[in-house]
Amino acid sequence: MNTRKQRAATSHVTRIVQIRSWSAHHAGCLQESLLRLFRTPLSSILTMMVLAIALALPGGLYVLSQNLLSLSKHWDTDTQITLYLNQDIEDQKAELLSEQMAKDPRFMQVKYLSRERALDEFRQMTEFQDALEHIAENPLPAVIIITPSPGLSTQDLADIRTELLEKSQIELAQLDLEWIKRLRGIIEIIQHAVIIIAAILAIAVILVVGNTIRLEIENRRDEIVITKLFGATHAYIRRPFLYDGMWFGLMGGMLACLLVVAALWLLREPVVRLIALYDSSFSLIYPDIVFIAGIMLCGGLLGYLGAWSAVSQHLYKIEPE
């Protein structure tokens, strides 16, 4: 009984020692693998850049779609119906019409823009001032801009539009919803594209890391042969290469995030200018910590998989003779 207890205790101690040495080897590999990457900085950075570009593309598209989505939501709340009146309607009658409409409870705000004012605004906003000089008659119609009361559904708005169109004074009724719908459609396409591109580029990442690790295995052939001669297990030999792959992926992911942020930063000014035209309070959404962690995690995982594919194809072929 006593001996069995002792044996159990010994095996327990052995197990602890084994686990400790196993985890020490993992920690050692993790560290050495990172150092190795910096020992050949140029080739490491080149590989990481390739990975970064492959990861930044779907990542960047995702951020773009998030921005567009947020933008479309902004516009959703200030949907407007723009009524273009017949050219031959007199100012007074048109104004009267707009005053009537202002009483309608379905409309929160009704704004009337006479032909003259429309022309003025057009002059201020565009660079066609010279062209306008040459046109004798004001080509612009009077406009009534209606902001519907909040809470109306898309269908309600469409109904209102048809109803307004029946009035003889109104030439054209434009519901901004239309192009928001189109924008949503585009966003949906981009979101699908993100998935497809991500899938394709994930394969690219696996192949790039796989190839890099394959070269690394070739470079360290002697070492592999000798460690095998002295009784290294496959797991032991495989480990540093798997960590190499993981580091490549993680670093590539980090660089990808930097690329996305840099791209957004470069786009910032034109976007602000565009947004100002729409009088919107929208501001750019930058990648958050979840996005960064996600890209790095994906990179690390794909790098690991790439290394795994290289190792499983090439490592076992190297046998001492």
Add this chain to the structure above:
Amino acid sequence: MLLFQNVSKRYTSGHEALRNVSLEISGGELIFLTGHSGAGKSTLLKLIPILEKPTSGSIIMDGANIVRMKKHYIPLLRRNIGMVFQDHHLLFDRSVLSNVMLPLEVSGMDRRECRKRAQAALDKVGLLNKQDRQPITLSTGEQQRVGIARAVVNRPPILLADEPTGNLDPKLSKEIMNLLAEFNAVGVTTIIATHDIQLAKQMRRRMVVLHQGKLLEAGVPANKT
């Protein structure tokens, strides 16, 4: 300790490296395996750590037939076998000490313990003062001694040396042989393959001769005949 029973090895090229070799090596013995190059010495040595598998026959080590050993156990088997090579197989991208530490690290030993034992092994071959040198800066004889230190660092019960003096002059060769004999003296079963019959004779140990893959004399230890 180690028993070869009717072992033959035919390579896929058709070359018959070993023909029906039977050889018994007792624990703690030092045995010389001699013969011309191509006689099958290296092949015979390679069968022990399963670097090659025999075409037929069995190899019994401590009562187990290693020919049938599962792949999974091969690394563990190799941890019990120290190997010295003609071209010493040192890694030139790391220090002498790191080279010697390698077999210990492979077996998962704590790094500090590895260091201590590797230094002890280097001390035994007289190269402790060169532990931080790069192997390329050492002489051929010193490189071979580093190889020996690496082979014995995890205190294996079996030590194999394949032409350990192949590149050395007679004086250095003698030194290396004496060094191997020293490890044998503390109980390590030592098998040395060499084409240098004169040197082997000088050592006055058991010697078997291979000729075209055949063993020329009975492979039984002297104390059993």
